[in-house]
Amino acid sequence: MKKNILVASIGIILMLFNSCSTNPVTGKKDLVLMSEEQxxxxxxxxxxxxxxxxxxxxxxxxxxxxxxxxxxxxxxxxxxxxxxxxxxxxxxxxxxxxxxxxxxxxxxxxxxxxxxxxxxxxxxxxxxxxxxxxxxxxxxxxxxxxxxxxxxxxxxxxxxxxxxxxxxxxxxxxxxxxxxxxxxxxxxxxxxxxxxxxxxxxxxxxxxxxxxxxxxxxxxxxxxxxxxxxxxxxxxxxxxxxxxxxxxxxxxxxxxxxxxxxxxxxDGMVYGEDPRQGFVENSVFYHPELKFRFPIPTDWGYMNSPQVFQMAPKDGKAMMNLMLVPGETLEEAAQKLMQGYNLQPVESKSVTVNGLPALAIVADQQQQQQQQQVIRTLTYLIRYNGNNYSLMGITTADNFNSYFQTFSNTMQNFAELTEADKLSRKPERINVETVQQTATLAQIFQKYNVPSDRRDELAILNGMELTDRVESGTMIKLISK
Structure with missing residues (x-):
């Protein structure tokens, strides 16, 4: 037994030694289990x-x-x-x-x-x-x-x-x-x-x-x-x-x-969220181009991207995401979604969300290792303007009941966006201006009618303090639409 253990240990040591490569920066040996080609x-x-x-x-x-x-x-x-x-x-x-x-x-x-x-x-x-x-x-x-x-x-x-x-x-x-x-x-x-x-x-x-x-x-x-x-x-x-x-x-x-x-x-670069890709205001997500809206749970963080909009509480015990799912029908989209995420449906029913046809699905995902908790999801697939929108809530089976109502409130309030001011919202952009007269940054912001509640933000954007003296001829960044 001891001999077998020794042989195995030597084998592992040799394997690790062969996995070492010379670091291009330090010139020392590094343990790397990946070739440069890989x-x-x-x-x-x-x-x-x-x-x-x-x-x-x-x-x-x-x-x-x-x-x-x-x-x-x-x-x-x-x-x-x-x-x-x-x-x-x-x-x-x-x-x-x-x-x-x-x-x-x-x-x-x-x-x-x-x-x-x-x-x-x-x-x-x-x-x-x-x-x-x-x-x-x-x-x-x-x-x-x-x-x-x-x-x-x-x-x-x-x-x-x-x-x-x-x-x-x-x-x-x-x-x-x-x-x-x-x-x-x-x-x-x-x-x-x-x-x-x-x-x-x-x-x-x-x-x-x-x-x-x-x-x-x-x-x-x-x-x-x-x-x-x-x-x-x-x-x-x-x-x-x-x-x-x-x-x-x-x-x-x-x-x-x-x-x-x-x-x-x-100069002219889009600054902050681009409303054309969707934006959040007063805990509601709006998408002017696709013309829909839905609420975000209180105190949840969010991340928006062209592919997906995701929300999660600070403790990390749950999350929700919105994405488009291909399919000619809700049933076809549901099948693709379940297969794509390796989900097993537990319950499914047809529902209506603000006049829009939808499917509500509870599904589980078994983890690869038995000791890991089962992931349980609530998904609303909503058909709107020829697209299938998936709002999926994700948590563990143990926590599912605690988050069910939070998930449902967001999903059941998905609706058509009709507010004119939201539909026409334009992005903010960086506007570079040249200071005409020496003054403090705060005085310059006041001259350019920068709102008082945004002056600290713009000071950071410029890498300056509000009390800094800015010489005539200096370029600074402002924000405009």
């Missing part, structure tokens, strides 16, 4: 799901800008031979993230909050750093070894509820949290890469402060590159020190900041 393939397979989920932001000039700067930075990185792709996705959330194999995404939300090209370049280098140091691959390997997996079946935590394809293992990579060491390393690489193409990397530290202020102001989720953040003060100081070191090393006497050129690029 890493590239995984990114390529997941990219279409990301684009389908968020959509690309419709601005060719900005898309060319991120591609140009990204390719220039990739060329000086530790993995220049990867085929990198850089994209701006159509989401108001302030975030940036990367997939294995060379895929980097910035939201239009984060693009709106940069105040110069150097800030943008620093964060771009940070995300490239996660790829060159193979952080996602290392995290996935650790999760595999721990038999944690990524995502199996339906996940009911708000942390995962940002994304519609809740059964997608590939999108699960977006939820792998990097440790403090990984974040520090990516900060260092962001400084190195952005300096090498001529930017002042110290600006990245200033942008981190903007993100901290934004998070403190509205409690928004912290982006991945701040999720396991080292002490903000230490991080700010470290990035400034690293930037000074790399400027000296590269003999960079005139580092680029490019404030005005960047602001001109984002």
């Amino acid at each position: 890493e590239i393939a995984l990114g390529a397979q997941t990219d279409p799901a990301v684009i389908a989920q968020f959509g690309l932001y419709d601005d060719k000039s900005l898309q060319q800008f991120i591609q140009q700067k990204g390719q220039a930075m990739a060329a000086v990185s530790h993995r220049p031979d990867l085929k990198y792709e850089f994209k701006i996705v159509d989401s108001p959330v302030i975030n940036a993230f990367a997939l294995p194999g060379g895929y980097v995404y910035f939201t239009r939300g984060i693009m709106a909050h940069f105040n110069n090209e150097a800030q943008f370049a620093g964060v771009l280098g940070h995300e490239i750093g996660h790829i060159t140091a193979r952080h996602s691959v290392q995290q996935q390997s650790k999760a595999t070894l721990a038999q944690l997996g990524l995502i199996a079946g339906m996940v009911i935590s708000p942390e995962f509820a940002q994304f519609g394809d809740v059964a997608s293992q590939g999108l699960g990579l977006l939820f792998l949290k990097f440790g403090r060491d990984d974040e520090r390393e990516s900060d260092e690489l962001g400084v190195e890469y952005s300096t090498k193409i001529g930017y002042d990397a110290a600006e990245m530290a200033d942008f981190f402060l903007t993100l901290q202020r934004q998070q403190a102001a509205n409690g928004a989720a912290i982006p991945d590159f701040l999720s396991t953040h080292p002490n903000p003060g230490d991080r700010y100081t470290t990035v400034h020190e690293l930037a000074a070191q790399w400027k000296k090393k590269e003999n960079l006497t005139t580092a680029q900041v490019e404030r005005n050129s960047y602001l001109k690029r984002i």
